[in-house]
Amino acid sequence: MPLFDIAEPETDGWDAWLAHAEALTAAGDPRGEAIRLEHLCETGDGDRARLAAAYAEVERRLGLEGLRGDGSWRFTWTRGFLDEASFRPAEDTRPHRRALVERLLADLPHTTPADPADPEQGEGALIDALLSHPAARRLRTLALHLTDYHRSAEHAAVALGARERPRLERLYFGYDFQYLFEDGASSTGSPINPLDFQGRGLVQTDFWDALPALRTLELEGAFLFHSVRHETLTRLRTRGSVISDGSLFGLGPTPGLESLTIDIGTDVFGCSCSIDQLDELDASQFPHLRELDLTRAEFDTTPHELLSVLADSPILPQLERLSLGALPGDAVTELAPRFAHLHLRVDGADHGAP
Template sequence: MIDERAILESAIEQEPDRIDNYLVLADVLTAAGDPRGELTVIMHRDDPVLADRRRELMDADRGSIFRETGDPVEMTWRLGWPQAATLDLSVARHRLQLAALLDHPASRFLAELHVTIATTGDDDTLPGSNLDEVLEVLARRPRPLLRSLSIVQREIGGGSHAPGWLTVPDVECGHEPDALWPCIPKVERLRASGGPMFHALIGPALRTLVVEGAPFCDHGDWEAPQLASLDARCDLHELATLCGRELPALRDLTVRGVSFDPDSMFAYAEIGAVVRALDRLRVPVSFIAGHGGDLEAAIERHVDDLEHLATLVITGVEPASIHGAVGVDTLPNLTLLP
């Protein structure tokens, strides 16, 4: 017997932006008495007259998910299905909530997932405090439609413990891809915040990467051929490490933080090579001039490295320098911000 629902769900996974497949699936679900079919049609029509019914169906759907996860999950819907989910495990500290969310039938077409994780110093006894366990939950539940993934670590206790990387035991760094990457092959946006999470970065569809802290091993391989935008909160050494990767498509770089290095970022060949291939650069003044250095003199020294940029924004500039329009005559593409 042909399983029409399974065929349509597979078709949606192949073409998630094709609305017709959702509507045909809605007919099948409605015929089977599944209220998600009605919700799909109502959301597609977007008729204000049906707003109360839409809210009623969404509340019922939300309630069924909460009964499984045990705690509220912040969610948004698209065409009758949860589209994005935000789960704060730094409060509940229970990885089973994440597993319950991903195992719920409603999460099949989830496109965005945002998870906050508690790290607890030297205390590994709290459920969910081990990052590896949370990553393992993700790795065991492939998400072929996931487009955006955010993993943020929040420290809630003292101690020096840092979570380990999820990989095959006894394999040296960089020799074995992390277990998560094959499960999220279509992720286009990744945010990784906190301590060590991954040996490598394998993102064939990745276009935007937000990095805070040091979530990647210094020596792991990167395969991100489409990565066009990098937003990094880091120091100068960490920026040089990031720029030492293969980043053939990178055109937009935003750097946040403060450098206490007396040298500018151009003292690092890796950074200079990346900057010369960019279209847009946003960077703190200390990265351009060095800690305590003279911005105008630094711009004069590095004008050849910066003049090709379509947009150059330097942040953390003293108000007097902004009012004096330091460097604007030299670099018309320059914007100075406090």
């Protein structure tokens, strides 16, 4: 898009950004006025209503007003670029989505073709339209709550990985469910069987290299990725069995991880997670892990055995915080001394080191 031909400053200092705003205004880019008004609001002399109106004009000029009106995307602006964005398909505008998808495919850049006549491809097209837009290259936080995940997960991954996103620090990627491995329902009401993706994964495209600033990641669902490969990711929360081979801790190379939260309950078949999964908690894979939260993790064993396995785990000496769900008091009393070096929290109650 010609409006993005003027490179933005590499510094966060306002002097450079105000000079950038002047250059944008001279070039006829409405983002210049929005940036100027944003600066006034930050210094206490601005009018929030005028700023909102300025960014509404930016959205109109950039072809993003349709995405705003659809309601599936919610996003904020900072210094002429999208800053925070969250996607969750809006139900009330679904009857008009085909026309919107047709306009987006005709008017805006996109990474992957989509068929507007197929309602289950519309979700991916909406995600692609925003992530492929030049205004999204400075996104700082992104949440993708999927419904047609059998189609849109890969579509979103391709769009995410198509260009580097140097400021993206926080990402949520996944879909809602009550019981793990239960059939989902697409936007057309068709069943989606997550077990169809066991071994092959919902996502084939590796986009981790495009997110160098990523520090916090939340994944939710079943068999989303083959692996999570990121050198500097520090916080990870998973809900479900997000790796395609069913592994909880065999995530892939994440050497910078400091905090790991595992949320996995009894699945739709009435089965709990195998205690053998804890064997993959290896210090060589997680050399910097300091906090492990298993509060919402259910294993197919007794509470006493769970504590015993954790007490013998090679990862234990390096942990500073360990959180578990409800356990009988006698098991905690008996084995608590083996956790004396760390902050142990059981069902919300603190034990051991502060």
